[in-house]
Amino acid sequence: MKVYDGSQNEETQDAESERLKVGIAEYKVTTEPAAVLTTSGLGSCIGIGLYDERTGAAGLVHVMLPTAEDVEGGNRAKFADTGIAELVEALEAAGASKRTMRAKIAGGSDMLDFSENGSSIGTRNLDQVRESLSEYDIPIAGEDVGGDHGRSIRLEADTGDLVVKSANTESIVL
Amino acid sequence: MNVDIQSLGTFNQLAHEGAQQATASLAQMTGIDAAVDVTKITLLDREDIGEDLTGREFVGVQFDYEGVLEGDTVLVFDGESADTIADSMMPGASDDPAMAQSAVKEIGNIMMSGFIDGWADYLDSTIDHSPPEYIEKSGADVLPEAPESGDHRQVFVFKSEIEWVGASVNFYIYMLPEYEPLAEAMMEHVDTDGDAIPIDKLQTFNEMTTKGTRQAADNVEMMTGIPTEAEVTQISFAPIEDVPKQVGTETYVGTVVEFTGVPSGYLMVLFDEVSAVNVAEAMMPVEMDGDGLTEQHEAAIEELGNIMTSGFVDGWANVLQTSVDHTPPRLVHDMGRAIVDPLAAQVGQHQEHAFIIDSKMRTDDIEFCAEIHALPNEKELRAALDDLDIERADQTDASVEQIFE
Numbered sequence: 392m393k394v395y396d397g398s399q400n401e402e403t404q405d406a407e408s409e410r411l412k413v414g415i416a417e418y419k420v421t422t423e424p425a426a427v428l429t430t431s432g433l434g435s436c437i438g439i440g441l442y443d444e445r446t447g448a449a450g451l452v453h454v455m456l457p458t459a460e461d462v463e464g465g466n467r468a469k470f471a472d473t474g475i476a477e478l479v480e481a482l483e484a485a486g487a488s489k490r491t492m493r494a495k496i497a498g499g500s501d502m503l504d505f506s507e508n509g510s511s512i513g514t515r516n517l518d519q520v521r522e523s524l525s526e527y528d529i530p531i532a533g534e535d536v537g538g539d540h541g542r543s544i545r546l547e548a549d550t551g552d553l554v555v556k557s558a559n560t561e562s563i564v565l
Numbered sequence: 566m567n568v569d570i571q572s573l574g575t576f577n578q579l580a581h582e583g584a585q586q587a588t589a590s591l592a593q594m595t596g597i598d599a600a601v602d603v604t605k606i607t608l609l610d611r612e613d614i615g616e617d618l619t620g621r622e623f624v625g626v627q628f629d630y631e632g633v634l635e636g637d638t639v640l641v642f643d644g645e646s647a648d649t650i651a652d653s654m655m656p657g658a659s660d661d662p663a664m665a666q667s668a669v670k671e672i673g674n675i676m677m678s679g680f681i682d683g684w685a686d687y688l689d690s691t692i693d694h695s696p697p698e699y700i701e702k703s704g705a706d707v708l709p710e711a712p713e714s715g716d717h718r719q720v721f722v723f724k725s726e727i728e729w730v731g732a733s734v735n736f737y738i739y740m741l742p743e744y745e746p747l748a749e750a751m752m753e754h755v756d757t758d759g760d761a762i763p764i765d766k767l768q769t770f771n772e773m774t775t776k777g778t779r780q781a782a783d784n785v786e787m788m789t790g791i792p793t794e795a796e797v798t799q800i801s802f803a804p805i806e807d808v809p810k811q812v813g814t815e816t817y818v819g820t821v822v823e824f825t826g827v828p829s830g831y832l833m834v835l836f837d838e839v840s841a842v843n844v845a846e847a848m849m850p851v852e853m854d855g856d857g858l859t860e861q862h863e864a865a866i867e868e869l870g871n872i873m874t875s876g877f878v879d880g881w882a883n884v885l886q887t888s889v890d891h892t893p894p895r896l897v898h899d900m901g902r903a904i905v906d907p908l909a910a911q912v913g914q915h916q917e918h919a920f921i922i923d924s925k926m927r928t929d930d931i932e933f934c935a936e937i938h939a940l941p942n943e944k945e946l947r948a949a950l951d952d953l954d955i956e957r958a959d960q961t962d963a964s965v966e967q968i969f970e
Contacts, residue, residue: 412600412728414600414602414806414810415806415807415809415810415906416806431814431900431902432809432814432900432901432902432903432905432906433903433906434809434899434902434903434904434905434906434907434910435906435907435910436906436910455805455806455906455909455910455913456910456913456914465917466806469806469913500903500907502897502899502903502904502907503821503895503897503904503907503908504907505823505831505892505911506911511907512907512910512911512914513907516910540899540903541899541900541902541903541904541906542900542903543814543900543903557900558816558898558899558900558903559898559899
């Protein structure tokens, strides 16, 4: 076991605080190169990572449902359409530009879809994410979507790499 | 007493904001970045409060409060995080018990003042609280005595879990209000458009769910020969986005069904991987090939999930005096939260908050723990409870009788 003195202990805490956890229906933005944005347990939900190489700003939103259309008020980060809008605005406020943003997305699984007709929530989430990103002209630079398994993801701010983990397979890097 | 969905939602939001304020105070004083993970209102049997704290040591502060709400509240850290907090306030404090204690007390006091003031502001009234009392105990003993509930068998508990970013350290705020003042405060928020639920029916429903869980546990026992006990049954109310957090991040194996009727919804029977292997092997007459979870194990789990679901749903159908049908079980083996996520999303298309019914069972013979989580459609659950006739219930089903003695 390593023994840290006070100053090292402080550094350890700093290193820890750079891991930003994004919950369901939440988003976070960072301009810290060492920061890592994470979100876990994506089933039909989708994690959308946006990264602006020019400014080094990165953001991640974990959306649950396709559109806020039918719901009054509430949390904008819960829906794909308003969640992406929130994230883009927050990144712009942090100095990033839509023109140089790239998106990487993961999730939108069809697992446990009991609907007998119509498309699953995962598929509808995915359609909405693509549509919203294209409205902003933000290209999708990488994706790991669909299928019938869950995912956890990690967006590394210094490289824009999106690392996707699944329960029963090796991690992949987008 | 009736409570409407809107007021449950409002009170939940209030507890969440209070917890956030407390967490912000912590960040300001120590530089520790923490996030409120879950806030929920739970109705449960007083003996079951704090069951999830079992086996761990805690330190923290306790207050009592009075005014528009009365009762006790605690904020507890597990031992290790208390040391880190003490050191971040005064380097080296964790080596000196007196200093560590005073650091915990100070930070606890500041955090909880924010929590309680938030409630008082919202209720537009005053809540006075006592000076913080330092506590150091293990498991559920760290929590205050549940309020005397008089005629009420079950109590409301507001619980927030705060997770420390970057480390697997949690701390908890529990608030246990006296029933009557809480009831009055909630009554003031009941609107009259008919979405109110009488609390006694919610309690009844909870007790009958316990019965369903016992039936499910009996079914496990029948199939495996292992004596299995039904443990906690509780009904919680939380924003839909907090629903997947009811289940851990680790990998689970189990079954999911959609049930139809009034109410409709989803029911999950989940085992951690170790439990799944153990219980599947108990069901098999012969040794398994290979290590870990094989297809044979999964087939056994599917069968077990099916029979547990039937037991549970039958218990429910009895209470509600309706028939509750369900789809064939689907086997799942994935990250816990990813299993719940699509179900919460389905339900979340029509509602902002959800009732979650959670049951657990375990056995002393082998390492085995099973969780049952039900996620009913809120409007339909309300309709079903509305039709639930407590008086008639004891005449129609002999086994119901003993519950309503």
